[in-house]
Amino acid sequence: MKKLLSVAALVLAALLPLCAAQAATLPNSKTIEDTLTYEDETIRVTIDRWCYAFNRTELRFFVANVYASRPDQLQTAFAGEAYSKDNAEATSAIAQRHDAVLAINGDYYNYKDKYNLVIRNGELYRDLESTRDQLLVYADGSFEALPASAFAPGNGQAYLDSGVMQSFTFGPILVDGGEIVPLPEKYIIYTGDTIREPRTAIGWVDETHYVVVVADGRRDGWSDKGMTLQELQQVFVEQGCQVAYNLDGGGSATMVLNGELVNKTSGSRERNVSDIVYFTR
Secondary structure (H helix, E strand, O other): OHHHHHHHHHHHHHHHHHHHHHHHOOOOEEEEEEEEEEEOOOEEEEEEEEEEEOOOOEEEEEEEEEEEOOHHHEEEEEHHHOOOOOOOEEHHHHHHHOOOOEEEEOOOOOOOOOOOEEEEOOEEEEEOOOOOOEEEEEOOOOEEEEOHHHOOOOOHHHHHHOOEEEEEEOOOEEEEOOEEOOOOOOOOOOOOOOOOEOEEEEEEEEOOEEEEEEEOOOEOOOEOOOEOHHHHHHHHHHOOOOEEEEOOOHHHOOEEEOOEEOOOOOOOOOOEEOEEEEEOO
């Protein structure tokens, strides 16, 4: 009996640190601290600022629900107004030129990786092999999650013919069919459930209802480290998204409403990026 109790005690002792580590990733509280709104005849935007409080740190992120009147109100724009490997500007600068209601950084199509599919506003710019998940946005406003395994290069024109208006290549896919998607163990970014970073992601609920999330991070006393991809997935499911997709994050993570910066970027100023996603009037 003593031997059995000893073995049980050893098993319990081994499990306790694991349980403690898992519990440490759960917030003690979840609070909406503030809400911003914008509405006109064609579009309505509601942005909730959430705070997840943990034992010793805090996470702040912004959830924007966008209700558009038309699917073509979701647009993209390039830095320098041209597809180029050299152009980069602040998200707010690009957004201002386009009179954007709400804007976020895009997928940074020209950073390091020169492959993948790039379709923007119904024009094909690049159609090469890719090892990344992709997101397709159709003319009716709907989203399609395209896993890396399902993508075949050389079909760019077929995508255009099927109604694809935008394509993004960063990922991974977060939600598909309204359910959380298992994350790949190896990807261009770390996907482990202990990895906290600033994040930008976009989701689709139905018709012309979209959800945009920007999580702050690397800001001591505000949002100390950032958000895990797993937390990001859960937010999109809770918002009712059918599809959700991770965009470029880190220092690029930026949200702008009517020309005003909404979040606190990880650096002292906005990072220059190659492209933005925005909603117009």
